[in-house]
Amino acid sequence: MSEIRKLGIKDLQSGLKNKEFSSVEITQEFINQIKQDELNSFVLTAEDFALEQAKAADQKIAKGEISALTGIPVAFKDLILTKGIKTTACSKMLADFIPPYDSTVTKKVYEAGGIMIGKTNMDEFAMGGSNENSCFGPVKNPWDKSRVSGGSSGGSAVAVANGYSPVSLGSDTGGSIRQPASFCGIYGIKPTYGRVSRYGIIAFASSLDQIGTFAKNTEDLATMLEVISGKDPLDATSVDMPNNKINLGTSIKGLKIGVPKEYFIEGLDPEIESTVKKAIAEYEKLGAEIVEISLPHTEQAVSTYYIIAPAEASSNLSRYDGIRYGFRDKEQKELKDLYSYSRSKGFGEEVKRRILIGSYVLSSGYYDAYYLHAQKVRTLIAQDFKAAFEKVDLIACPTAPTTAFKIGENISDPVAMYLCDVFTIPASLAGLPGMSHPCGFDSKGLPIGLQLLGRPWEEEKLLNASYAYQQNTEWHKKLAY
Amino acid sequence: MLSSDEIKKIFKLSRLAYSDDDLEVAKVQINNILECIETVRKTEVGNTEPMSHVHGSFNIFREDKVIPLLTTEEALSNAPDRSGNFIKVPLIIETE
Numbered sequence: 260m261s262e263i264r265k266l267g268i269k270d271l272q273s274g275l276k277n278k279e280f281s282s283v284e285i286t287q288e289f290i291n292q293i294k295q296d297e298l299n300s301f302v303l304t305a306e307d308f309a310l311e312q313a314k315a316a317d318q319k320i321a322k323g324e325i326s327a328l329t330g331i332p333v334a335f336k337d338l339i340l341t342k343g344i345k346t347t348a349c350s351k352m353l354a355d356f357i358p359p360y361d362s363t364v365t366k367k368v369y370e371a372g373g374i375m376i377g378k379t380n381m382d383e384f385a386m387g388g389s390n391e392n393s394c395f396g397p398v399k400n401p402w403d404k405s406r407v408s409g410g411s412s413g414g415s416a417v418a419v420a421n422g423y424s425p426v427s428l429g430s431d432t433g434g435s436i437r438q439p440a441s442f443c444g445i446y447g448i449k450p451t452y453g454r455v456s457r458y459g460i461i462a463f464a465s466s467l468d469q470i471g472t473f474a475k476n477t478e479d480l481a482t483m484l485e486v487i488s489g490k491d492p493l494d495a496t497s498v499d500m501p502n503n504k505i506n507l508g509t510s511i512k513g514l515k516i517g518v519p520k521e522y523f524i525e526g527l528d529p530e531i532e533s534t535v536k537k538a539i540a541e542y543e544k545l546g547a548e549i550v551e552i553s554l555p556h557t558e559q560a561v562s563t564y565y566i567i568a569p570a571e572a573s574s575n576l577s578r579y580d581g582i583r584y585g586f587r588d589k590e591q592k593e594l595k596d597l598y599s600y601s602r603s604k605g606f607g608e609e610v611k612r613r614i615l616i617g618s619y620v621l622s623s624g625y626y627d628a629y630y631l632h633a634q635k636v637r638t639l640i641a642q643d644f645k646a647a648f649e650k651v652d653l654i655a656c657p658t659a660p661t662t663a664f665k666i667g668e669n670i671s672d673p674v675a676m677y678l679c680d681v682f683t684i685p686a687s688l689a690g691l692p693g694m695s696h697p698c699g700f701d702s703k704g705l706p707i708g709l710q711l712l713g714r715p716w717e718e719e720k721l722l723n724a725s726y727a728y729q730q731n732t733e734w735h736k737k738l739a740y
Numbered sequence: 741m742l743s744s745d746e747i748k749k750i751f752k753l754s755r756l757a758y759s760d761d762d763l764e765v766a767k768v769q770i771n772n773i774l775e776c777i778e779t780v781r782k783t784e785v786g787n788t789e790p791m792s793h794v795h796g797s798f799n800i801f802r803e804d805k806v807i808p809l810l811t812t813e814e815a816l817s818n819a820p821d822r823s824g825n826f827i828k829v830p831l832i833i834e835t836e
Binding site for chain 1: 742747750751753754755756757758766769770772773774776777778779780781783785788789790791792793794795797800802809810814815817818819820821827829830831832
């Protein structure tokens with residue numbers, strides 16, 4: 260059974276079909292691995308629930324009723340609501356919150372036969388790039404335990420990177436899937452904004468949040484994306500786009516890949532620069548045409564994001580007032596104090612910081628100068644991409660400017676932490692699909708990710724390119740365990 | 741550069757209680773962050789329209805139909821304090 264944790268969806272399902280093992284057996288094996296986890300990647304193991312689901316899956320398999328994820332364990336980021344199973348957003352504010360309903364993605368995974376194996380650690384309310392802002396403590400990187408996993412979906416990245424679950428669900432607002440995928444040496448995709456329903460996801464910044472997925476290989480990313488995509492009447496921002504089967508294996512000959520010059524700047528680790536350029540050369544060898552492009556407003560993206568995201572967060576998080584659900588400071592005798600002390604004691608430092616910034620940029624007298632102006636710059640950033648995609652089919656660049664940094668290294672400097680997302684934020688602001696795939700290691704033995712960005716709704720193009728690269732390289736075979 | 745009084749006002753707007761220490765730390769960090777986001781304010785935008793939604797969706801309507809979602813019991817299941825089908829809160833009218 261020790262080989263089980265190395266397998267992806269396809270191999271696990273063929274083993275299930277051929278009766279080499281049952282879903283109960285593999286689920287138990289993954290749960291046993293989670294129990295020995297020293298990286299703090301899970302905050303809840305749903306052992307009984309998962310084994311019940313696995314039993315039901317085995318009965319279906321026996322009858323030959325096999326769907327996309329039948330019998331396959333999936334780890335869920337702890338901001339995805341699971342009915343009857345605690346969901347905390349890794350905040351003291353929601354430490355005891357038991358959702359009375361399932362999110363749409365939860366339902367979709369269950370309908371496809373997936374097993375909810377546990378809830379993964381994350382930065383509180385998804386605010387952070389290192390998973391150090393969790394009330395459950397930081398997640399450690401499987402390649403070097405003294406380093407961060409990346410964030411905010413650090414637990415979901417490590418769950419896959421260290422073999423605790425074949426695939427996992429995360430969320431990406433400014434890079435929270437792509438960056439930890441890069442830090443942990445695995446595959447992660449943030450779909451086009453509106454591709455996946457946000458119903459039942461604990462909100463951070465509603466115009467940016469998007470649910471996505473982590474996997475050990477491109478094929479599994481594609482399978483997961485097919486499962487979770489689709490218009491949902493319960494999320495007005497989800498979009499009715501055809502959810503066709505994703506085809507992989509098409510030749511990338513003649514595919515035009517743009518390389519933005521603004522992404523190869525001072526501050527980019529030279530080892531990452533050379534590794535990413537080597538990967539781009541590999542794409543060229545496979546027949547792609549490499550074109551230098553320019554995205555002139557790249558430099559403004561981080562600042563724009565750190566106005567828009569906190570503004571939306573301050574509004575979204577106003578619902579946590581200690582009244583209907585969430586933490587209440589019961590010592591307070593007056594309503595006004597109950598609001599402010601429940602919030603002050605329930606939220607962690609980074610969350611409070613973002614609420615303060617958000618309230619400021621939305622406040623009377625500053626709204627036009629900050630928030631409205633940032634929304635206009637957001638348009639310019641989106642227009643840069645639109646112009647670039649008239650010339651190229653895809654964009655390739657580094658996912659992050661550094662490899663995984665030391666735990667504690669950036670924690671006292673919020674601005675330094677924010678700059679970690681410099682390459683993932685622009686596509687988030689433009690609502691574009693983006694993914695990270697492994698493309699090498701630095702001299703410290705830490706993984707490096709290549710980011711691919713595409714036009715809205717063209718996830719298939721990203722995945723097909725990633726698959727072509729994967730077929731011709733060995734990086735996906737390097738495991739941390 | 742925001743003053744301590746301005747930072748206090750933001751805490752109040754945010755409905756967050758604070759200590760003197762909180763205020764001092766926030767003053768430094770918020771001013772640093774505001775300095776970092778200053779580049780946005782300096783960006784020339786001309787007549788560019790603001791973007792609040794990436795696909796330009798506007799007023800998405802649906803039929804006003806009642807569908808069963810949560811029962812009263814489910815909706816109240818996470819209330820910090822309740823009395824029957826009500827959520828209990830402290831005194832709402834201020835005493836002074």
